[in-house]
Amino acid sequence: MEAADLGRALDGARSGDEFAFRSIYRALQPGILRYVRGLVGEDAEDVASEAWAQVARDIGDFPGDADGFRRWVVTIARNRALDHLRRRRRRPPASVAAAFDELEDRASDDDTEKRVLEAVATNAAVALIGSLPQEQAEAVLLRVVVGLDVASVAEILGKRPGAVRTATHRGLRRLADLLEDRNGPA
Amino acid sequence: MDPRNAWGAGGAEEDEMGIDRNRDFDVSVSERIVAGEDVGPRNLVNLLAIAAAPAHGDETAGEEAAVMAFRAARRRLAERGNRKPAVVRWAALLGAKTAAALAVAVVATGAALAAGTGVLPNPFRKLDTPPTVPASVTSPVGETTPDPVRTPPVVPSQPSGPPASVPPSVAPLISLPPTGAPANGGAPPPTVPASMTGLCRAYQAHEDRQPGSAANSPAFASLVVAAGGADQVPAYCAAVLGEQLTTESAQGSLQDAGSVPDAGEPGSDGTAVDGTGADTAAPGQ
Numbered sequence: 001m002e003a004a005d006l007g008r009a010l011d012g013a014r015s016g017d018e019f020a021f022r023s024i025y026r027a028l029q030p031g032i033l034r035y036v037r038g039l040v041g042e043d044a045e046d047v048a049s050e051a052w053a054q055v056a057r058d059i060g061d062f063p064g065d066a067d068g069f070r071r072w073v074v075t076i077a078r079n080r081a082l083d084h085l086r087r088r089r090r091r092p093p094a095s096v097a098a099a100f101d102e103l104e105d106r107a108s109d110d111d112t113e114k115r116v117l118e119a120v121a122t123n124a125a126v127a128l129i130g131s132l133p134q135e136q137a138e139a140v141l142l143r144v145v146v147g148l149d150v151a152s153v154a155e156i157l158g159k160r161p162g163a164v165r166t167a168t169h170r171g172l173r174r175l176a177d178l179l180e181d182r183n184g185p186a
Numbered sequence: 187m188d189p190r191n192a193w194g195a196g197g198a199e200e201d202e203m204g205i206d207r208n209r210d211f212d213v214s215v216s217e218r219i220v221a222g223e224d225v226g227p228r229n230l231v232n233l234l235a236i237a238a239a240p241a242h243g244d245e246t247a248g249e250e251a252a253v254m255a256f257r258a259a260r261r262r263l264a265e266r267g268n269r270k271p272a273v274v275r276w277a278a279l280l281g282a283k284t285a286a287a288l289a290v291a292v293v294a295t296g297a298a299l300a301a302g303t304g305v306l307p308n309p310f311r312k313l314d315t316p317p318t319v320p321a322s323v324t325s326p327v328g329e330t331t332p333d334p335v336r337t338p339p340v341v342p343s344q345p346s347g348p349p350a351s352v353p354p355s356v357a358p359l360i361s362l363p364p365t366g367a368p369a370n371g372g373a374p375p376p377t378v379p380a381s382m383t384g385l386c387r388a389y390q391a392h393e394d395r396q397p398g399s400a401a402n403s404p405a406f407a408s409l410v411v412a413a414g415g416a417d418q419v420p421a422y423c424a425a426v427l428g429e430q431l432t433t434e435s436a437q438g439s440l441q442d443a444g445s446v447p448d449a450g451e452p453g454s455d456g457t458a459v460d461g462t463g464a465d466t467a468a469p470g471q
Contacts, residue, residue, distance in 0.1 A: 029252075053255040057259045119242040119245075122237060165213055165216070172216045
């Protein structure tokens, strides 16, 4: 969703427009869910639901613009995810092998099955990114999957933009190695 | 080889991983990949494209739950707008007239403001003493209703106890001199405490600057109590200050006082690491 559209939807939701809120949810939830999945694994939907409950509660008082709102929602989701990890003490071990299996199984001519497999593949790709060290995983997920710019990611993670670029680079390098080791040179 | 493309960002970590074969995959390549350019290892670009694929239907399965939370929040917000001080809720139980007189008496003790901090004064103690403000203050236009507690006007006594929770800003407000002549008919009761006149002026000035915000300020808590509710303040002050007062707006709305759980503050969960905003992503830099 473009910033202008998101801004209009935000104005609507702040004044109580339920459909505006729905459009915000639909626009942001897929990226949020994938980001959270990369952090917490299979509990992602519960954690994302907690985050949306908080967004729904406080959106009426949110004072900023569309970009600020996007950062705010991501930050809420991140905090819920980190809370969840603290309760569970650590990040789940990402099964790289399982992620690869799911990625490679995605060939079908049937449309319905194709969609299912695409969803599986997306989750597997996110899981593979989630297998990176957390700093790298977050940088890659927030930039590539959620689509935030470096400055926004830096603000959300409390890092300098240069550190975000470095973490992104290390993460991509590591992913490239994982893929190459598995599949041979591209 | 351009020295800037050496493994500045990598170091030992990358060397351990044995990726010398990708020496040209530096941070600028990563930035271009993130920006969506078709560069870098094919497998990696495909993986990222799959991870960022358009939404799948089941990813938004929580929409109804989120909307339910949104509706609940809107309801609480609406209730919060109607919230009245605890004293007013007490008043509703006692009947409007009695309660209003009591409320003003309580105000005179300075205790009413404590309601805002959760300390509820005992209104029954005040039953032993005559109400200090005539009913004409508490129901400026409802003169036809018999008032069981109507008593001769008494100038409000000095506070009997220290107004512990009075915000510092109240004192100067109370000392504002009352001005303005009463209009015909709607004359404010002769015994309206000067503090109410001053508070009304301050209230109106506050409303002129920030409409809708004054009633929520603790500085006006005593005024809200005296008026019989936040939504009654404008009518009450209109009477006090000698302006026209409509009958409907003055009729009590003491019944619908309610409390609401506090909503969290937005941003309480947000981070505020600032000062980095100028550094935006620049593909290919």
